[in-house]
Amino acid sequence: MRAVITIVGKDAVGILAKTANVCAAHNANIVDVTQTVMGDIFSMVMLADIEKMESTIGSLADDIEKVLEGQGLVSHVMHEDIFNAMHRI
Amino acid sequence: MLNMQDIMETVQMIQDECLDVRTITMGISLVDCADSDIGKACDKVYEKIVRKAERLVETGENISRTYGIPIINKRVSVTPIAFLAGVSGGDPTAYALALDRAARTVGVNFIGGYSALVQKGFSAGDEALIRSIPEAMSRTELICSSINVGSTKAGINMDAVQLLGRIVKATASATAERQSIGCAKLVVLCNAPEDNPFMAGAFHGFGEPDCVINVGVSGPGVVRAVLARLGKDAPIQTVADTVKRTAFKITRMGQLVAEKASEALGVPFGIIDLSLAPTPAVGDSVARILEEMGLETCGGPGTTACLALLNDAVKKGGVMASGRVGGLSGAFIPVSEDEGMMAAARSGALCLEKLEAMTSVCSVGLDMIILPGDTEASVISGIIADEAAIGMVNQKTTAVRVIPAVGYKVGDELNFGGLLGGGPVMPVRSLSPAVFVDRGGYIPAPMQSLKN
Known part of the structure; x- marks a missing residue:
């Protein structure tokens, strides 16, 4: 069971580190990260294994949002099943 | 394997293009709540709804959080109350109050099923229920009422059509201090589906299981x-194909939500309603899709053709994405709930007659149209008869949900707020159909051969 975390917005120091910290605190294991910076727009997709996570995806989403608050960044945390459902026949 | 482009496409759909699941509707049969004592029946109704739907809102919110998909409404639909009223006798308003109370307890946005199916005539409870609608609407907030007055197999019950013209007017008066909002929760149908998750026409049909989860998807913005x-020079078949592909993705999302909700609640999955349901939010409009296809304004020449293409492509894409499809399935064109429709109506580009033509190729019918408060009851009956005739002959669902807003005239604006939206009062032709409407009786069912 994996969750997809996306973050898009203004580039700044420590976005990845802060997000990774929250994942660690929730016991979510980061298995893949893709990130690009175009101009000053930061865009990242992170895949985390949430099999051993004790909290819910909702609370992980809340904590990521909290840690990035006020930085002009938009984050989404979604169960991977949604992408498999929408983009696979 | 997940790919970055698919992920970003989904995120963009949700973040910028208003993608959502419009409703998770739990259908609950109240057949086992019938009782010859109306007080006991109301208690049983309240108890069963609360027992079955207790976790509906919480479950919807959990799914929404886990998958990152907004789920806008959680609703309940029940067995047509006219049946219970027929068994118990008495004033059906008691049921309306019980339903409203149950809806508040479980926290749903609306509860549908204050309904009667009278396409072939009135049975015990039907007429009493219809006559109680104005009072029921004035004393409740969350109940929705629907009356089926016709079908392809039965024809049209003109006695009911005549009565409902007056009931719509009376409902407008009874809720006059709330901009006649009662009429926004009252719909008159022909060929009503029994598994529709959308309000105001949702009720739990007699052929349905005891309890079921139906899901209505949305996504006009996407x-x-x-x-x-796609650009302006793509051929029209490419437009159709693009709509189809998009409808597939939207519906798959709905299917996933339906499966998860069904699993979490331990209630069987019923159907996905493949719908493009607009909201008053800018960008989430069916009218703007038609304009994107190449119309100057929705309501102008070409509108019906564009809508026919859209409606068909949505179904083709959606059918493949879902295990079981039902409900209203198609593009909705409610004027007050669609920003583009409101603008078109305000500018005069979209008139009632064009909307009527549009209803012959899309889901449902004349929906959420605000009329002048002095519109005659017989004119409303005439509109209902016209719309029911389109549904009856074309073997499709049609409906009328008009709001003759007391105290308002053409050019005024109404604002209900929320999903019900608002908009301009539209002109209606006042040429009287009174003699036709007052004849009563029924329109016989149409031929099923010699189709021309």
Whole structure:
């Protein structure tokens, strides 16, 4: 069971580190990260294994949002099943 | 394997293009709540709804959080109350109050099923229920009422059509201090589906299981955005194909939500309603999709053709994405709930007659149209008869949900707020159909051969 975390917005120091910290605190294991910076727009997709996570995806989403608050960044945390459902026949 | 482009596409759909699941509707049968004592029946109704739907809102919110998909409404639909009223006798308003109380307890947005099916005539409870609608609407907030007055197999019950013209007017008066909002929760149908999750026409049909989860998807904003990216020179079959692909993705999302909700609640999955349901939010409009296809304004020449293409492509894409499809399935064109429709109506580009033509190729019918408060009851009956005739002859669902807003005239604006939206009062032709309407009786069912 994996969750997809996306973050898009203004580039700044420590976005990845802060997000990774929250994942660690929730016991979510980061298995893949893709990130690009175009101009000053930061865009990242992170895949985390949430099999051993004790909290819910909702609370992980809340904590990521909290840690990035006020930085002009938009984050989404979604169960991977949604992408498999929408983009696979 | 997940790929970055698919992920970003989904995120963009939700973040910028208003993609959502419009409703998770739990259908609950109240057949086992019938009782010859109306007080006991109301208690049983309240108890069963609360027991079955207790966790509906919480479950919907959990799914929404886990998958990152907004789920806008959680609703309940029940067995047509006219049946219970027929068994118990008495004033059906008691049921309306019980339903409203149950809806508040479980926290749903609306509860549908204050309904009667009278396409072939009135049975015990039907007429009493219809006559109680104005009072029921004035004393409740969350109940929705629907009356089926016709079908392809039965024809049209003109006695009911005549009565409902007056009931719509009376409901407007009874809720006059709330901009006649009662009429926004009252719909008159022909060929009503028994598994529709959308209000105001939702009720739990007699052929349905005891309890079931139906899901209505949405996503006009997403369709509009992909068509905008397609460019102006793409041939029309490419437009159709693009809509189809998009409808597939939207519906798969709905299917996933339905499966998860069904699993979490331990209630069987019923159907997905493949619908493009607009909201008053800018960008989430069916009218704007038609304009994106190449119309100057929705309501102008070409509108019916564009809508026919859209409606068909949505179904084709959606059918493949879902295990079981039902409900109203198609594009909705409610005027007050669609920003583009409101603008078109305000500018005079979209008139009632064009809307009527549009209803012959899309889901449902004349929906959420605000009329002048002095519109005659017989004119409303005439509109209902016309719309029911389109549904009856074309073997499709049609409906009328008009609001003759007391104290308002053409050019005024109404604002209900929320999903019900608002908009301009539209002109209606006042040429009287009174003699036709007052004849009563029924329109016989149409031929099923010699189709021309």
